[in-house]
Amino acid sequence: xxxxxxxxxxxxxxxxxxxxxxxxxxxxxxxxxxxxxxxxxxxxxxxxxxxxxxxxxxxxxxxxxxxxxxxxxxxxxxxxxxxxxxxxxxxxxxxxxxxxxxxxxxxxxxxxxxxxxxxxxxxxxxxxxxxxxxxxxxxxxxxxxxxxxxxxxxxxxxxxxxxxxxxxxxxxxxxxxxxxxxxxxxxxxxxxxxxxxxxxxxxxxxxxxxxxxxxxxxxxxxxxxxxxxxxxxxxxxxxxxxxxxxxxxxxxx
Amino acid sequence: xxxxxxxxxxxxxxxxxxxxxxxxxxxxxxxxxxxxxxxxxxxxxxxxxxxxxxxxxxxxxxxxxxxxxxxxxxxxxxxxxxxxxxxxxxxxxxxxxxxxxxxxxxxxxxxxxxxxxxxxxxxxxxxxxxxxxxxxxxxxxxxxxxxxxxxxxxxxxxxxxxxxxxxxxxxxxxxxxxxxxxxxxxxxxxxxxxxxxxxxxxxxxxxxxxxxxxxxxxxxxxxxxxxxxxxxxxxxxxxxxxxxxxxxxxxxx
DNA sequence: CCCATCTGTTGCAATATATGCAACGGTCAT
DNA sequence: ATGACCGTTGCATATATTGCAACAGATGGG
Numbered sequence: 001x002x003x004x005x006x007x008x009x010x011x012x013x014x015x016x017x018x019x020x021x022x023x024x025x026x027x028x029x030x031x032x033x034x035x036x037x038x039x040x041x042x043x044x045x046x047x048x049x050x051x052x053x054x055x056x057x058x059x060x061x062x063x064x065x066x067x068x069x070x071x072x073x074x075x076x077x078x079x080x081x082x083x084x085x086x087x088x089x090x091x092x093x094x095x096x097x098x099x100x101x102x103x104x105x106x107x108x109x110x111x112x113x114x115x116x117x118x119x120x121x122x123x124x125x126x127x128x129x130x131x132x133x134x135x136x137x138x139x140x141x142x143x144x145x146x147x148x149x150x151x152x153x154x155x156x157x158x159x160x161x162x163x164x165x166x167x168x169x170x171x172x173x174x175x176x177x178x179x180x181x182x183x184x185x186x187x188x189x190x191x192x193x194x195x196x197x198x199x200x201x202x203x204x205x206x207x208x209x210x211x212x213x214x215x216x217x218x219x220x221x222x223x224x225x226x227x228x229x230x231x232x233x234x235x236x237x238x239x240x241x242x243x244x245x246x247x248x249x250x251x252x253x
Numbered sequence: 254x255x256x257x258x259x260x261x262x263x264x265x266x267x268x269x270x271x272x273x274x275x276x277x278x279x280x281x282x283x284x285x286x287x288x289x290x291x292x293x294x295x296x297x298x299x300x301x302x303x304x305x306x307x308x309x310x311x312x313x314x315x316x317x318x319x320x321x322x323x324x325x326x327x328x329x330x331x332x333x334x335x336x337x338x339x340x341x342x343x344x345x346x347x348x349x350x351x352x353x354x355x356x357x358x359x360x361x362x363x364x365x366x367x368x369x370x371x372x373x374x375x376x377x378x379x380x381x382x383x384x385x386x387x388x389x390x391x392x393x394x395x396x397x398x399x400x401x402x403x404x405x406x407x408x409x410x411x412x413x414x415x416x417x418x419x420x421x422x423x424x425x426x427x428x429x430x431x432x433x434x435x436x437x438x439x440x441x442x443x444x445x446x447x448x449x450x451x452x453x454x455x456x457x458x459x460x461x462x463x464x465x466x467x468x469x470x471x472x473x474x475x476x477x478x479x480x481x482x483x484x485x486x487x488x489x490x491x492x493x494x495x496x497x498x499x500x501x502x503x504x505x506x
Numbered sequence: 507c508c509c510a511t512c513t514g515t516t517g518c519a520a521t522a523t524a525t526g527c528a529a530c531g532g533t534c535a536t
Numbered sequence: 537a538t539g540a541c542c543g544t545t546g547c548a549t550a551t552a553t554t555g556c557a558a559c560a561g562a563t564g565g566g
Contacts, residue, residue: 002291002292006298006299013315034514037515059319063316064323065269106314
């Protein structure tokens with residue numbers, strides 16, 4: 001909507017893939033070098049872009065700081081964190097908290113397994129939206145039309161043979177999840193990893209976040225993991241209660 | 254340098270302090286509501302800003318993704334990480350990796366203590382630059398004039414009675430650190446926490462990062478922590494060698 | 507050693523682009 | 537029902553952005 005800002009912001013994802021020099025930036029934007037220079041300077045002043053010694057540009061420090069502040073101002077996260085820690089202590093497995101935003105689902109908190117098994121996930125990273133248990137819960141709660149629209153425009157990568165294959169299957173799965181009030185991912189993202197998840201609800205009953213417990217087959221079987229379901233649900237409910245109760249509407253400014 | 258972009262980017266730190274509605278944003282920028290609207294829309298299209306259900310704006314998801322990609326594209330971090338993990342396993346203490354950028358020093362990686370003691374630090378967060386051991390190492394390596402200029406414009410908050418009080422003391426400390434090739438922070442940031450740090454150097458000998466081991470008094474005394482110095486230095490040197498050796502200059506594009 | 511080349515930088519004129527205004531539409535509370 | 541409030545849109549104006557061309561500094565080859 002604003003050409004100048006649009007161009008400037010297009011630089012960021014470009015630099016996210018690695019440092020680039022002025023010419024490359026100008027080329028990618030399809031603008032004159034001098035224009036790119038001025039945009040980069042403005043980004044630089046705001047700390048979003050950093051100029052390394054070889055004159056090339058890379059993403060800057062303020063970006064981290066902003067992301068930090070943003071994630072910390074999500075109050076669900078603060079409320080939920082101690083519960084995640086406790087669940088992790090009780091089960092020993094990796095615990096995730098995720099929210100839905102726009103057409104993505106992303107992890108906003110994580111407590112790592114005590115077992116020396118690494119899962120590839122990271123706070124701030126988008127979730128495999130078509131298969132993750134937390135994603136199913138968050139999307140299942142969307143109003144019907146939105147759900148259909150979103151399901152239609154998603155890609156359905158077959159991470160494993162058990163991945164959800166297409167929009168129709170996904171919508172069926174969401175309907176089932178919506179009914180039962182919890183969700184699983186049994187090897188749909190990574191062959192040997194299973195998850196069980198439960199929703200966190202706001203005062204109005206809408207799903208505001210979802211939490212999951214994940215563990216690889218080598219540690220516990222899917223059936224064993226499912227025995228944790230009541231505990232996961234109780235934890236999610238505890239978070240829901242606390243979140244609904246407090247909700248301090250900060251309106252100072 | 255570019256007014257439009259400048260205004261648009263000024264919105265980000267504003268929203269970092271919590272959600273705001275259109276009027277508040279326009280007010281803070283000193284522009285007409287319609288102008289603010291269009292800027293916000295552009296930010297929104299790029300995913301940097303998210304509009305929550307109550308119509309207010311908050312920082313958006315792509316910001317996390319960008320910060321992630323940025324931090325992951327730092328190859329020092331990738332090389333160093335396994336070394337940090339090992340050092341953590343050997344000592345049991347919290348291990349940090351930090352780099353210098355612009356007039357900040359920031360943590361780019363961290364492996365938490367196995368002891369149940371929490372330190373307040375976070376990947377991406379700026380370091381207490383006047384007292385942290387890693388900061389001393391990174392700044393000590395700057396060319397003389399830059400070092401003086403930076404020291405002069407810093408603030409010297411007295412976190413504790415042992416904090417570095419002013420620019421003169423700081424420069425003396427940096428000179429000492431430069432000589433000895435390692436640094437400490439003995440209760441200069443938090444009364445009961447000590448750190449020892451060692452530099453990671455590039456092929457040209459310049460300090461490109463610094464790593465530290467931190468532990469509270471209640472776990473080990475400062476003297477005991479200092480006995481780890483040789484181990485910390487060996488680890489840092491190992492990272493330096495690996496970093497200097499490989500340095501894959503990616504020039505594909 | 508000098509010249510050619512490449513990248514980043516600045517001043518300037520032209521015009522495309524962002525801006526503020528005013529009017530509209532929706533929502534909520536009175 | 538009515539008024540106030542907030543977000544939204546079209547439009548004319550003028551301002552801020554753009555590309556150009558010329559410059560500067562570094563790099564490398566002849």
